[in-house]
Amino acid sequence: MFNFGTNVTGFNEANSSCGSVMSATIDPDNAHSVLVTVDASDCDQETILVYVSGLQDDQGNSLDLASVRYGKLIADVNADGVVNFADVGAVRADRTQATNQNNFRLDVNADGGVNTPDLAIVRQNRRHTLP
Numbered sequence: 001m002f003n004f005g006t007n008v009t010g011f012n013e014a015n016s017s018c019g020s021v022m023s024a025t026i027d028p029d030n031a032h033s034v035l036v037t038v039d040a041s042d043c044d045q046e047t048i049l050v051y052v053s054g055l056q057d058d059q060g061n062s063l064d065l066a067s068v069r070y071g072k073l074i075a076d077v078n079a080d081g082v083v084n085f086a087d088v089g090a091v092r093a094d095r096t097q098a099t100n101q102n103n104f105r106l107d108v109n110a111d112g113g114v115n116t117p118d119l120a121i122v123r124q125n126r127r128h129t130l131p
């Protein structure tokens with residue numbers, strides 16, 4: 001989501017340095033925001049740059065480029081930038097639990113439960129880091 005101080009009336013395109021943009025639209029409920037959905041499922045161990053170009057607002061202003069940057073690291077369930085024993089321990093501690101709003105990061109394969117396949121994915125990705 002890109003938030004602006006004025007109502008956005010249009011933009012040229014949205015793009016991502018990894019993955020593909022699935023949709024990009026001005027929020028129908030809040031014209032101060034542009035919503036960009038990116039499928040980055042094949043991206044890992046990298047910083048991803050998402051940008052929107054050619055923005056215009058209802059005040060006659062234009063902006064060439066707005067961007068957001070975020071790190072994508074598969075199996076980093078505690079979000080510290082490295083996959084290690086702490087992530088293994090976190091998944092192991094909640095194993096057999098159904099996924100909920102508190103433990104959803106531990107459900108690495110997003111199958112609705114914290115389980116053995118999640119543990120396997122974390123182990124396979126150990127020592128991976130963000131750049």
Ligand SMILES: [Ca+2]
Pocket residue numbers: 075076077078079080081082083084086087
């Ligand atoms: Ca981690």
Ligand SMILES: [Ca+2]
Pocket residue numbers: 106107108109110111112113114115117118
């Ligand atoms: Ca799972």
